[in-house]
Amino acid sequence: MSIRIAVIGAGVMGADHARIVAEDLPGAALQVVCDAAEDRARRIADAFGAADVATDPRAVIARADVDAVLVASPDVTHASLSLACIAAGKPVLCEKPPSQSSADCLEVTEAEVRAGRRYVQVGFMRRFDQSSAEMKAALLHGALGRALMMHNFHRNVETPAADFTADMAITNSAPHEFDVARFILESDYVGISVFQPAILTPRVGPVFMVLETAGGQLVNIEVNNASYGYDVRGELVGEKGAVSLNAPSYSRLDAELHHVADYAADWRPRYAEAYRRQNKAFVHFVRTGAFSAIAANAWDGYCAAVVAEAGVRALKEGRRIPVEMSPRPDFYTG
Amino acid sequence: MSIRIAVIGAGVMGADHARIVAEDLPGAALQVVCDAAEDRARRIADAFGAADVATDPRAVIARADVDAVLVASPDVTHASLSLACIAAGKPVLCEKPPSQSSADCLEVTEAEVRAGRRYVQVGFMRRFDQSSAEMKAALLHGALGRALMMHNFHRNVETPAADFTADMAITNSAPHEFDVARFILESDYVGISVFQPAILTPRVGPVFMVLETAGGQLVNIEVNNASYGYDVRGELVGEKGAVSLNAPSYSRLDAELHHVADYAADWRPRYAEAYRRQNKAFVHFVRTGAFSAIAANAWDGYCAAVVAEAGVRALKEGRRIPVEMSPRPDFYTG
């Protein structure tokens, strides 16, 4: 019997999740596509053969023919929909961040703790990326010695929205790096400093962050609307060596005095396989109750939100801001 | 309702196909694993949750609860099992080559023609590899001008079997290149010359082939038990430019005065995604009757076998051998 999944949100991410559920997830069925705009939901539902469409997410979460929920609606709805899923006893794969407010994120963890079992998987799909897996493995297997510093570059082609601000680079884009670096280094953050070029550009230019971990490492993050291509790079530097991420590349062209490899225009080709693996882990979790050892949970979502808030302050105040977190509940240990 | 698939052959390839069917093919179910050695079949069936095991492939093909067949048994059985599938009206995904005898391959095509519809998809999975797809696209989109020459390097770590011969490099390994070059260039072969280093080595060393196509291109193929890693390379050279395959690589390490990327020990990581896509195309074919525009059919299998036979003669006689093919039935056109 297939796991019947409701996808909430029929934007770019929702459409992609609907496609993965419908076409690339054995044991899963696309049961409902839900969006405030019914025609948008309908378009996605028709494209991928969903059984039904809906416009009210809470009603969808309550449906008896929905086993699990995939939340890909706007960020501001993530926390309340996650809470609704917990209340309904439905596992939820919630796109990152669970909320841009760390208080809201904390509330989700508290609800989960009260419920006494895991419900929430957060969509930090980079943990499932083969590159990041190999980086973590290189560290674990001792090839690098102790980790000292991590460099992260997160470059988009276009600002996602006309009113995209430097704050949003920190709260919307950088959480991917906050999470994956914390996942690989297995250490929380204790401080963050933020820099920006003083040059005024039509788009938000690079935002550069230097974070310190409790383990004593530095984590540097550039978030940039770089215009030349979607380009995520990373390097973990240890005492004895360093490991770098490769973006998969399948061919290269020689023409007109150039040797050329292409960039994608957005993140989807780069992380297609990571999304597939992540969603497969979610289906496995729904079926067996065993939460993936790799996936991000609600607490991981909270951690990323706390750092983002400190980062926004660091940018505003032009100084290092300490990262102060609630104590981790035992529920999220091990 | 899932397509119920029987996997015949529980060796390395059979195990891999069983895993793909069980874990990575939405809409497919692993119904039976069949192997002459029942314990081997049982091991694979248990690992991937097959409904049943069997030892007699013909009986399996006849079963009412089997909708389609995946043949991954030894090469010598491919043709007869494909014929059995055609006779039983069951679609079959047959590992390459359909037979090392071009006459047997031809017989399969004739049976299919008589049956009046497609049944046989041949497992030349490279056609589904993203690298090869991008090479073909570069040619089609005009980036190269007309194709002039194609270089292919097919390097394995170990000789597949103790009694592996140079003939087998031509009949067992090179058919991947025979097929994918023909697929990309869309032209049949007219001649083949074969060279080998005169150095005696414990293993079969490189075999080097130069083929000419009806379209006037040269296709060079090195098959080599190169020992250093599984490494497939290819380059298509045109009048205006050239396109090269990249093997996907996910990370690289800096340590001990070296900058290092790893090779896999065999073909599975390199073509994992290609196998998945190929098998997905097969399931789509089974469900809809629409044969994939990319997949190899029985005629493509015959073509590869004819070239391999000419290659074996060219090696033996030390001279160029023309490739002579039966006329292509209209059935396989378009």
Add this chain to the structure above:
Amino acid sequence: MSIRIAVIGAGVMGADHARIVAEDLPGAALQVVCDAAEDRARRIADAFGAADVATDPRAVIARADVDAVLVASPDVTHASLSLACIAAGKPVLCEKPPSQSSADCLEVTEAEVRAGRRYVQVGFMRRFDQSSAEMKAALLHGALGRALMMHNFHRNVETPAADFTADMAITNSAPHEFDVARFILESDYVGISVFQPAILTPRVGPVFMVLETAGGQLVNIEVNNASYGYDVRGELVGEKGAVSLNAPSYSRLDAELHHVADYAADWRPRYAEAYRRQNKAFVHFVRTGAFSAIAANAWDGYCAAVVAEAGVRALKEGRRIPVEMSPRPDFYTG
């Protein structure tokens, strides 16, 4: 008639300069090798066929048979020897930094201004590196749009000395980056922040600097005794694109499941050609009086020293330190 050059200092750098003068500089002759340790001077002189050896650098500078001086003695002697050359009316190519004291560097510029002509070329050889030249050209030709941010990685295999400190990473290693980034961006620095991992390691670990330029760019510099190899990387990120340095690499090896390129153990192979070009520019300057448009002058040396001093304070005080410079004399303009 060849330019007769005295090399002062017969350590690693002095030996290398003596070799370049003797073997790779048309129009130059290695006249004297001078070192406090005469046997060391003798060894280098014999190896490269110098006419004479000496132990007193001031006497060497005064010799009538010495046309120009190459200072490669310990850093603390650079400024006073440069002053002596100016006093003697002899052009001098002085290894970087002219002094670790910006006040001493300023004194050299003042002496030169008083003398009314250029005497001092500073050995920031990276300006002559083909990689850096191509980075600067990419910016000038508009391929990047306006420059926004520059990333620099300067990794050595071994700490140069047992008592190497984090301060020295800033005052001894980073000046290469301070200078070359300023050369490429054509802008002075206005501030510097410095970070270090909190992990204690036997060697000085990475020191990470974030500088701001008057032009509004960020310049990030990692100096690291990285142990895995001598590895200098750099990337200039602009509004429209980015350009990265390549280290020249001449071959790669496939063996034992690895694809391997080698790192050098120190900077000499990486910058051999840059040193040769730099010294050639110096000989041209000596012969013609025309100071190279690329080479660093005494003022450039002062600028790097000012930034280094601010960096040492930023490290000590754990906060951003503004970079405050004397006004640039007209003498050094244009």
Add this chain to the structure above:
Amino acid sequence: MSIRIAVIGAGVMGADHARIVAEDLPGAALQVVCDAAEDRARRIADAFGAADVATDPRAVIARADVDAVLVASPDVTHASLSLACIAAGKPVLCEKPPSQSSADCLEVTEAEVRAGRRYVQVGFMRRFDQSSAEMKAALLHGALGRALMMHNFHRNVETPAADFTADMAITNSAPHEFDVARFILESDYVGISVFQPAILTPRVGPVFMVLETAGGQLVNIEVNNASYGYDVRGELVGEKGAVSLNAPSYSRLDAELHHVADYAADWRPRYAEAYRRQNKAFVHFVRTGAFSAIAANAWDGYCAAVVAEAGVRALKEGRRIPVEMSPRPDFYTG
């Protein structure tokens, strides 16, 4: 006292050699530039400060103020000018090939043997290329096991002349590969087969050669007017591993969804350093009488010409042609 060099031929190669002699060769002076067209000689002489110009090469060779000769005139003059140099007792660095006629090449070796000492260095500059040196070193140091096969790709942007023929690809371009592969493998050739695509193109398309060595290796060579860029590649495949040439590359650009490295339009940037090293070795030979252990001698020139002649026959007759060489005089051994 500088070695006074006459450069004969003021075309592209002659101009380049004149520049190297004048600007990059310590201990050498550009004494005369000689060309049948006096204005062309004058232009080069003026550009690089030659002492004199001339139009009669034989008179130049005889001049008392010329210590050594660099022959860069048209191929058909190479042999007779080399003979003139031997007769005059002047060392000569002769551009490859010494002659396209193996008989003429043999005559040069015979003259040299009679003279009883080495005079002729042949301009196969690839032997001095760092890439080729590292390939040879990898083989010598055992990283590859025994050599089995070598792949060579020699791609030019433009056909050198309007009447360039496939024969000329073999006699004019491929000798570089004939020589450097023989130098690295340390084995003569015993046979050659030649292939060409059947497609008619406005320019000479690829010519593909398969050679066998006495040592039992295969050597494959593609010569191609590939149009996309000057691109020389090579790979040596051994029993245990493989080593590949890298073209030096100094930067790369990210812009407009592309990651781009540039190709040069001709061979000069790729081999600038090799030419410099080669010419330096020649000056050393002239000064000391010690012929470089790396440089090609007259016998090496003969060997390349013999193979080229066999290659032209193989192309014409469409079959493998054995390579038959005169016995090597003891004079050229060791």
